[in-house]
Amino acid sequence: MYKxxxxxxxxxxxxxxxxxxxxxxxxxxxxxxSSLNLSYNGNDKASLxxxxxxxxFVADNILLSGQVGLKKQEGHPASYSCxxxxxxxxxxxxxxxxxxxxxxHLYPGFNDLQPSAQVGYxxxxxxxxxxxxxxxxxxxxxxxxxxxTIGFRLGLGVYL
Numbered sequence: 465m466y467k468x469x470x471x472x473x474x475x476x477x478x479x480x481x482x483x484x485x486x487x488x489x490x491x492x493x494x495x496x497x498s499s500l501n502l503s504y505n506g507n508d509k510a511s512l513x514x515x516x517x518x519x520x521f522v523a524d525n526i527l528l529s530g531q532v533g534l535k536k537q538e539g540h541p542a543s544y545s546c547x548x549x550x551x552x553x554x555x556x557x558x559x560x561x562x563x564x565x566x567x568x569h570l571y572p573g574f575n576d577l578q579p580s581a582q583v584g585y586x587x588x589x590x591x592x593x594x595x596x597x598x599x600x601x602x603x604x605x606x607x608x609x610x611x612x613t614i615g616f617r618l619g620l621g622v623y624l
Contacts, residue, residue: 485623488521490623492517492518492521492622492623493517494518495619496515498615513535515533516531517530525554526551528549529549531548533566543568548564550563559586560598562584566578566580574606578611580600580601580603582617583598594620595621597617598616599614599616600615601614
């Protein structure tokens with residue numbers, strides 16, 4: 465009986481602590497690494513993608529954010545991106561669904577607008593810091609085969 469009560473108490477504590485971070489008026493800062501050969505596209509070369517995000521909760525569980533990124537891919541010059549996005553956090557469990565649109569300057573003379581969808585989990589390692597693994601899909605409108613990407617991204621988030 466004692467073990468059951470402890471599990472219930474811990475579950476209630478964890479869900480209220482997590483939910484409190486997704487309230488209206490909170491801010492979010494994050495950074496993520498992707499590629500590292502954990503993604504697939506038609507280029508299929510080694511790459512490293514670093515993204516920084518900042519956001520604001522406009523309502524409970526709804527985050528709007530801006531992001532900038534840098535990608536270095538073998539055999540190509542560095543590419544840059546900037547964009548906007550949003551997340552919906554499923555109440556009290558940390559799973560989120562995200563949508564974003566990025567303007568990417570892939571190399572001289574090639575720019576692309578790429579919408580993206582993400583599914584991830586905000587795993588709290590402290591009251592405000594999270595590790596955020598996510599699966600994403602980016603759709604390229606200019607060169608579908610080479611630049612549309614499905615992959616895994618690992619991020620670090622801070623909820624203030």
